[in-house]
Amino acid sequence: MRAPRLLPVLGICLLPMLSGCIAKTAANVVTAPVRVTSKAVDMATTSQSEADEKRGRRMREYEEDLGKLERRYQKHMRQCDDGSDSACLKARNDYADIQQLRASAPY
Template sequence: MRKFLPLIAALPLLSGGCIAKTAWDVATLPVKAGSQVVDWSTTSQEEADRNYGKKMREKEAREGKERRKHEKECRKHPESCGDYDGYRASDPN
């Protein structure tokens, strides 16, 4: 038993504060978890801007595709061709 006494005495020094850090992590875990839930449930302005940009690019791609289709039909049947009245990306719909 006396052989192990110096080792037992040096154990707190060897652990390097791991016990204190673990206790701190356990104590702050509910706060961190609550913060993460709030972060997941809300949308940041950056994320909202990114989503809006993506939505507008998709709308513009759709409008471009429909305009090309309209122009192709106009080349095939110029007598029945009028102004483009199809989908517009700037419409709020």
């Protein structure tokens, strides 16, 4: 017999908690289109700092690639000076790669 009497009491106690949940859900539903739209706009646009970061990253990668090619070219040139014909050919190819990379410099 105690169980039926307890149900109305539990219902009264839970009712305020449910209304809070419903209000919160309603607020989320109402603001959802605004949040989705602002997220889409944010993803579609690039801020100046993001553009600067990307440009800096491209410049660093370019300089790293150029440095690797120049070191490889110098190594092959030393081997070419020592009399290696294949190293001379590799040095020529390295030099061509360096010139091609410099033509496509990001700045």
